[in-house]
Amino acid sequence: MTRQLTDALGDKALGGRVGAVVLDAATGGQIFASNPDVGITPASTNKVVTTTAALASLGPDTRFSTRVVQGRAPGAIVLVGGGDPLLAGPTAKPGYPKQASLATLAARTAATLKAKGVRKVTLSYDDSLFTGPAIAPGWKPNYVPDGEAAPVHALAIDEGRQRPGARPRVADPAVTAAAAFARLLPKYGVTVSKDIRQEKAAAGAAELGKVDSAPLYALVEHTLTHSDNDMAEALARHVAIKEGKEASFAGAAEAVLAVMRRLGVTKGVAVADGSGLSIRNRVSADAMARVIAIASSAQHPELRAVDSGMPIAGFSGTLGNGRRFTRADSRGQVGLVRAKTGTLNNVNTLAGLATTKDGRLVTFAFLADDVPVNAEPVLDRLAAIVARS
Numbered sequence: 001m002t003r004q005l006t007d008a009l010g011d012k013a014l015g016g017r018v019g020a021v022v023l024d025a026a027t028g029g030q031i032f033a034s035n036p037d038v039g040i041t042p043a044s045t046n047k048v049v050t051t052t053a054a055l056a057s058l059g060p061d062t063r064f065s066t067r068v069v070q071g072r073a074p075g076a077i078v079l080v081g082g083g084d085p086l087l088a089g090p091t092a093k094p095g096y097p098k099q100a101s102l103a104t105l106a107a108r109t110a111a112t113l114k115a116k117g118v119r120k121v122t123l124s125y126d127d128s129l130f131t132g133p134a135i136a137p138g139w140k141p142n143y144v145p146d147g148e149a150a151p152v153h154a155l156a157i158d159e160g161r162q163r164p165g166a167r168p169r170v171a172d173p174a175v176t177a178a179a180a181f182a183r184l185l186p187k188y189g190v191t192v193s194k195d196i197r198q199e200k201a202a203a204g205a206a207e208l209g210k211v212d213s214a215p216l217y218a219l220v221e222h223t224l225t226h227s228d229n230d231m232a233e234a235l236a237r238h239v240a241i242k243e244g245k246e247a248s249f250a251g252a253a254e255a256v257l258a259v260m261r262r263l264g265v266t267k268g269v270a271v272a273d274g275s276g277l278s279i280r281n282r283v284s285a286d287a288m289a290r291v292i293a294i295a296s297s298a299q300h301p302e303l304r305a306v307d308s309g310m311p312i313a314g315f316s317g318t319l320g321n322g323r324r325f326t327r328a329d330s331r332g333q334v335g336l337v338r339a340k341t342g343t344l345n346n347v348n349t350l351a352g353l354a355t356t357k358d359g360r361l362v363t364f365a366f367l368a369d370d371v372p373v374n375a376e377p378v379l380d381r382l383a384a385i386v387a388r389s
Helices: 002-009 043-058 102-115 173-188 216-226 229-242 249-263 285-295 301-309 376-388
Strands: 018-024 030-034 065-070 076-080 120-126 191-198 207-212 282-284 337-344 347-355 361-368
Touching: 002 018, 002 030, 002 376, 018 285, 030 285, 043 216, 043 229, 043 249, 043 282, 043 285, 043 301, 043 337, 043 347, 065 102, 076 173, 102 173, 102 207, 120 173, 173 191, 216 229, 216 301, 229 249, 249 285, 282 285, 285 301, 285 347, 285 361, 337 376, 347 376, 361 376
Parallel strands: 076 120, 120 191
Antiparallel strands: 018 030, 018 361, 065 076, 065 207, 337 347, 347 361
């Protein structure tokens, strides 16, 4: 394996900054290493760190609730965002994981209101669960207009998309979600005044309706399989809240690093966001491979969704797009590699796990952030070498 990996790492397509590590998942011992401690821009493999931290901090069965509570005045209600970007809007189609629905929330809220004899309300919205800038440091200006991610808000439907499944994003996801909720309530017999404003819900306000997200383990699998930037950013902020930090990009970074230290990954990780879109993120190949090894260990069953959520080579998610593991030097390992991809301008990364011919589970990380054009075929070749060794 060593000679083959060394030869492959010499491919000029990888550029001049490459970190590579292969670990024995059971023992943590290095099987192969090249520049293992160099901090490399991870791109979307950063989601491995984010989702591992979320599972370790919050637990795999945690759900995020979107609620409607009583406002401060009679006939006033407040829609309270719970940090669930997968909350389905009125036109969303069912998918996996099963999403909480704004329509269901409207129906439940209307039923409660009508039982109280209330059929006309004023509506406010509260998205104060998340704080700080909605755009991360190190995000390029085109990311939101091009639909790579929405501005990060605690209240959003359809991940801030203009319509379900579309790339374009709305300027203010919270305002859009509140307006959609206002249009839904009359369908269930409750009239809403035209003026919708932002307002922090009163502490202890009576709950009128609630919907819950899918459990965290399913959200993690979705995030990794589909490289979901919006969900990753929400998860990072929930880690911040759980760890007693500010629910901002900066607070989330502090919290994720604190969880990594508890897991025993004490160096080689510096994050600026949860998704990996920021060019300020740095993760060493050794740290990335160790995080995946920890997630696969019997000592941490709560982290298992990290491994089960990774795309399968040639079959699912970002490895099932018809472009990966298609060449002669990698297609023989289709189905035998699970790995998270990462792509930014001049950055290509791949990190995951495979079982060698002798039945040993190994984890790997191949990270390159000085790529001239496209190094994905070389990364596939590297992972294939590991899988067939």
